[in-house]
Amino acid sequence: MVRLWCRAFAEQVDFSTDYQPWVVANFSGILCVDEVYQGDLALLLAVDPAAPDGDRLVGYTLLSNIKLLINTRSRRSSNSCGRPASSPTT
DSSP: OHHHHHHHHGGGOOIIIIIHHHHHHTOOSOOEEEEEEETTEEEEEEEETTOTTSOEEEEEEEESOHHHHHHHHHHHHHHHTTOOTTSOOO
């Protein structure tokens, strides 16, 4: 349902001129990011929970091929800990 909304309305809104300046001008300084997964898709939502009129959507993105992204991030994390990507993790 959210995916259909994103596709239907995202093209009608120019976030850089219509929405983003308004959100920045009224931003409370608190940001919550939620993740929702379905198969290989991930929906990331950024919300300002302290907006005067309640939770305000600050931004969102829909990622596909999430398993590839998780594997890449896991390899980067292992490399930053000094472990080569090919070494097994236990």
